[in-house]
Amino acid sequence: MSLPVPTMEAPPVGVVGLGQLGGSLAAALVAAGRTVTGWDTDPAAREAAAARGVRVGRELSGVVVLATPIPALATALDDLDVDPAATVTDLGSVKVPVLAALGERFGGRFVGGHPMCGTERSGHAATDPQLFRGARWAVCLEPGTELPRWLRVAEVALAAGASVVPVTAGEHDAAVAAISHVPHLLAAALAAAAADAGPLALALAAGSFGSGTRVVGSDPAFVTAMVEGNAGPTAAALAGVRAQLDRPWPELVAAGHAVVTRPQDRRTVRVPLDRTALLALGRAGGAVERRLAAFVEGWVPA
Template sequence: MTLPVPTMAAPPVGVVGLGQLGGSLAAALVAAGREVRGWDVDPAAREAAAARGVTVTRELTGVVVLAVPLPAMATALDGVAADPAATVTDLGSVKGPVLASVGAALGGRFVGGHPMCGTERSGHDATDPTLFRGARWALCLEPGTELPRWLRAAEVALAAGAEVVPVTAAEHDDAVAAVSHVPHLLAAALAAAAGEAGPLALALAAGSFRDGTRVIGSDPAFVTAMVGGNAGPTAAALDRVRAQLERPWPELVAAGHAVRTTAPGRRAVRVPLDRAALLALGRTGGAVTRRLAAFVEGWVPQA
């Protein structure tokens, strides 16, 4: 059933955790004209956010964004005074465990999210207000998710410059295991193997090695929490990689090249505010780019 959602003034956004992702989001929203409040346990992060126009306070209302490490997600709201009516979303790289903890506590007012961006850097010094521009932002639409709250979270992502991909938590975790979590493990394996090859190999390393190992420059605790929190899908995706490596090398190279160099076009679509229709958009590889009164606009891939 399609549910009309009335147009309302954009609510304030409160960001818990003002490191790279949270600080970048807060800065992007300030630049977009949104009212932004934020809190971080680190005084230096609070000071940096205040300098960018964020109101530093524990009193958070509207849409509250949890931008803290995965192990801290379940207790992220303990240190702030969040409005009990606020919509709560997060930026965690794994959605199943967060849905089981934060989602179980908050019910339909929690909307799991994961922007597919970021770098190997971390902390408030890595803040970049353009970080989300053009990025895909997975936003979970579970059976119990309240659609008006999902739309509020989507508006935050769109205001930051991202494109919203409607997914379920399980679909998200399966997908990112293949395109994010396994690449971190492969980067670690490549770097470790090159280290075993000796100093000459490392001295000759150039662009392909740099690009192939970039992500493992991330904080090891972050990577470990990410892959450990999504262990089942990550193991399955890693098995698929192992199977690919068993193929004859010419076949493997050709198959990988074909996938990497395929650039499908885009076809514009308008989707009603309906859970099934929104999830169908995400499953085709499409995304939402604009919110309208009773629809969203977006695109789907076109060969």
């Protein structure tokens, strides 16, 4: 059943954690005309955000975005003045454990999120207001999620330039294990194996090696927290990769080539503001591009 969602003025946004993701989001939203307040324990990060037009302060309302490392999410708001009516979301790369921790505290006010972007760089010096442009942003829609709050989080993602993928926390974690978490492990394995092959191998390394190992330049603590926080789905996805490597090599190469060269045609769709319909869009590989009164407009693969 669809739920009525009144049209309201875009609420302010609070961003806690002003490193690469949080700083980039705050800067992108300021550029989009949203009112943004940011906070970080690092004075240098606060100063950098202020220089980009972000109001720096401890009083947060509207949609509050937690952009801290996963281990710090549960306590990120402890010393801040947060409006008790605020919607709370996060940018963490794992969703089931985050939902367990923050869902218990905030109930239906919490909406999990994960923008699929970022680089191997980190910290406020890596801020880029264009970071989210064209990215997919998973926004979790659980049975207890309040739909008007889900929409507020989705509108933040859209304002930053991303497309929104409706998904449950469990579906998200299984999907990103295959396309993000396992690639981090494979990049580490490729780099370590090349080092074992000796200095000549590393000296000859070029484009394919660089592309395959780029993400291993990320902060090791971040990557470890990510894969260990999603250990079950990551182990299952890694087993799938091992099974693929056991295929005859010509067959494996052909199968992989077919995936990355598949047609990218899209079909525009309008979806009602209904949990079942929104999740069906995400499961079909589609995304939301904009809000239209009682509908959202987006696309699915043709």
